[in-house]
Amino acid sequence: MSDALASLGLTPPVFLAPMAGITDLPFRDIVAGFGAGLVVSEMVASQEMVQGRAGTVERAELGLARARTSVQIAGREAHWMAEAARRVEAAGARIIDINMGCPAKKVTNGLSGSALMREPDHALSLIEAVVNAVDVPVTLKMRLGWDDAQLNAAAIAQRVEAAGVRMITVHGRTRCQFYKGRADWAAIRPVKDAVHVPVIANGDIVTPSDAHKALAASGADGVMVGRGIQGRPWRIAEIAAALYGAPAPRIPQGSDLIDLIAGHVEASCSFYGKTLGTKVVRKHLGWYLDAAVPGTPLKRAVLTAEEPQVILRLLPDAFNAAVAA
Secondary structure, eight states, X not given: OOXXXXXXXXXXXXXXXXXXXXXXXXXXXXXXXXXOSEEEOOOEEHHHHHTTOXXXXXXXXXXXTOOSEEEEEEOSOHHHHHHHHHHHHHTTOSEEEEEEOOOOHHHHTTTOGGGGGGOHHHHHHHHHHHHHHOSSOEEEEEESOSSTTOOOHHHHHHHHHHHTOOEEEEESSOGGGTTOSOOOGGGGHHHHHHOSSOEEXXXXXXXXXXXXXXXXXXXXXXXXXXXXXXXXXXXXXXXXXXXXXXXXXXXOXXXXXXHHHHHHHHHHHHHHOHHHHXXXXXXXXXXXXXXXXXXXXXXXXXXXXXXXXXXXXXXXXXXXXXXXX
């Protein structure tokens, strides 16, 4: 385990990846409760946040006095990035992460996210602006490169390390791959070999076995788990227990799992308001049901319910119906 990660308080080095529409405060709280070394917010557009556009403040919401929370910011202009960083630092962020990995067209068409890997000089100017604007550690998340002809992650890593970035996470795909094929964990190793700061492997890490293989192939100092945690918020704790001897999580089952899901529904409605909270939590409900009771005949009823009270009433029936079936 890296001393640099320990000095940042990031142990065990099994982290929750930022995921748009997923890693909001209610979900991060649940994952953190199982012992994640770090939870990262949804990507926040820096200009929209500074201008106070609807929804951006919620994405960056930390939760009072919660540690091990990083806010990820994205953007194209140095002054917006720096000001957004100042604001999330003032709100209590322990770490600020810069997004150079998002492959979504609506992000790359705006010349931010992974599009910055095609413009390393400009990317460096953004990173320097953020590092110089705040006192908290600044980290970076990127991909292997834009495409197979431009695998420049290692070269970028050296430059951002010199600029003051304290940790680098690499998703083992190029931007042009999006999420197709398999993440190439071995292709992360040149990044690890090029720098002294901690490097975190990301991409297709779902199980403890995946995490072990990713670390062996990449030489990375830790792993970041994304889609593999959907429906299983304890998965990070399982991986940490298997790899680093952290306390094994008590995996909720039966009534305990129903209580966890119900708590997620209530937290979402409390955070967003009843109407929006019910809509936002639906994707999680689908993942919970698919993971725990696949094929339950009441899944559609749960996912189409418009009132949280109806969802809470249906959950026990959904589990019981699956058992009976």
